[in-house]
Amino acid sequence: MTRTAWLVAAGLAAAACRTGGGTGPRTEPSREARGWQAFAAVAAVLQSPRCVSCHVAGDAPLQGDGGQAHTMNVKRGAEGRGTPVLRCTSCHQTENVETPHAPPGAPDWRLPPPAMRMAWQGLGTEALCRMLKDPAQNGGRSLAALEAHLREDALVAWGFRPGPGRRPPPVSQPELLARFVDWKDAGAPCAASDSHGH
Amino acid sequence: MPPTQVVINGTPQTTEAEPRTPLLWVLREEFGLTAAKYGCGVAQCGACTVHLDGDAVRSCVTPLARAAGKQVTTLEGLAHGRLRQAWLDEQVPQCGYCQPGQLMSAAVLLARTPHPTDAEIDDAMAGNLCRCGTYQRIRRAIHRAAQAGSAKP
Numbered sequence: 001m002t003r004t005a006w007l008v009a010a011g012l013a014a015a016a017c018r019t020g021g022g023t024g025p026r027t028e029p030s031r032e033a034r035g036w037q038a039f040a041a042v043a044a045v046l047q048s049p050r051c052v053s054c055h056v057a058g059d060a061p062l063q064g065d066g067g068q069a070h071t072m073n074v075k076r077g078a079e080g081r082g083t084p085v086l087r088c089t090s091c092h093q094t095e096n097v098e099t100p101h102a103p104p105g106a107p108d109w110r111l112p113p114p115a116m117r118m119a120w121q122g123l124g125t126e127a128l129c130r131m132l133k134d135p136a137q138n139g140g141r142s143l144a145a146l147e148a149h150l151r152e153d154a155l156v157a158w159g160f161r162p163g164p165g166r167r168p169p170p171v172s173q174p175e176l177l178a179r180f181v182d183w184k185d186a187g188a189p190c191a192a193s194d195s196h197g198h
Numbered sequence: 199m200p201p202t203q204v205v206i207n208g209t210p211q212t213t214e215a216e217p218r219t220p221l222l223w224v225l226r227e228e229f230g231l232t233a234a235k236y237g238c239g240v241a242q243c244g245a246c247t248v249h250l251d252g253d254a255v256r257s258c259v260t261p262l263a264r265a266a267g268k269q270v271t272t273l274e275g276l277a278h279g280r281l282r283q284a285w286l287d288e289q290v291p292q293c294g295y296c297q298p299g300q301l302m303s304a305a306v307l308l309a310r311t312p313h314p315t316d317a318e319i320d321d322a323m324a325g326n327l328c329r330c331g332t333y334q335r336i337r338r339a340i341h342r343a344a345q346a347g348s349a350k351p
Contacts, residue, residue, distance in 0.1 A: 084307065090325065091259060
C-alpha cells in the first residue's frame with residue numbers, strides 16, 4: 001500500500017471512529033458524518049502532487065512526486081501562465097509526449113491566477129474543505145460547477161493519466177467524482193462535528 | 199496523412215513530416231535551419247528555443263502539429279539587429295552552442311518588456327542554460343540592446 005493510500009485508509013478509519021465506530025452500540029453515522037467521510041477521499045486527491053504542484057501557496061509551481069521546486073525558476077505570472085518569456089506552454093504541450101523525462105502535457109496547462117490562487121498546499125482537510133466550497137476562493141463555482149470541473153476539465157483529467165514517472169492520485173477519477181457527490185449530497189459538511197452536536 | 203503547413207521565418211512552407219515529429223527536427227533536417235540546437239531533448243536547457251506566434255517555445259518537445267498554420271521564427275529569421283549587435287559588443291558567446299536559444303528568449307523579453315530590470319531578465323532567461331557561464335554578459339547585452347532600442351528615433 002502506498003503512503004498516500006495508507007493515509008486515505010487511516011483517515012477513513014479515523015472518521016469512522018469519530019462517527020460511532022467505538023466500543024458502544026453501533027449506530028448509523030449521521031448524514032454529515034458520512035459526507036465528511038467521503039470528503040477524506042476528495043481531500044486525498046486534491047492534496048496529491050498532481051494537484052498541489054500548481055495549487056501552491058507561493059508563486060512558484062512544484063514538480064515531481066516529491067514536491068520539489070520547479071526547475072528554471074518558473075513562476076505563476078500575472079495570469080497563472082508563467083512569465084512573458086517563460087510561459088507554461090513554452091515547454092508543456094497539450095498532451096503528454098512520448099519522450100522519457102519530457103514535461104507532461106495537457107490542454108491549457110496553467111496555475112491558478114494570482115487573483116484566485118486556490119492555494120490549498122499545506123491546508124488541513126477542514127480548511128481545504130472550506131476553501132473548496134467558498135465561491136470567493138474557488139473561482140466563483142457552485143458545488144455543481146465544482147463537480148463539473150472535476151468531471152470535465154482536461155487538466156484535472158490529466159492528473160489521473162500523468163504519464164510515466166508521475167504518481168496518479170490515490171483514487172481514480174470516477175471514484176473521486178463518486179465521493180465528491182456523496183459529500184455534496186450530504187450537505188458538503190466541512191467537519192464531522194455535526195455527528196456529535198446534533 | 200495530409201501535409202502540415204507552417205510559416206517559417208515569413209515564408210509559407212509545407213512538410214510531409216509526421217505530425218508528432220518535434221519541430222526542431224523539421225527545422226533542422228528538412229529546412230536546413232540549424233541555428234536552433236539539440237541540447238537536452240526534454241525542454242530542460244533552452245538551446246532549441248524558437249518563436250511560435252511570438253512565444254518562446256522549446257522546439258525539441260513541440261510537436262509539428264502544434265505549429266500547423268502558425269508563424270515559426272528561428273534565429274535565422276530574427277529581426278532584432280540591435281540584439282545581435284549587443285551580443286557582439288558584449289562578446290557574449292564562449293562556445294556559443296546555447297546562444298541561439300538565449301537570443302530567441304531575449305528577443306521575446308525585449309518585445310514584451312522593452313526595458314527589463316535585472317530581476318526581469320533573470321526570470322525570463324532562467325530557462326536557458328549556459329555551461330560556459332555567460333550569464334553576466336547575457337544580462338549586460340540585454341540591457342545594452344534595450345538602451346539601443348530606446349535610442350532609436
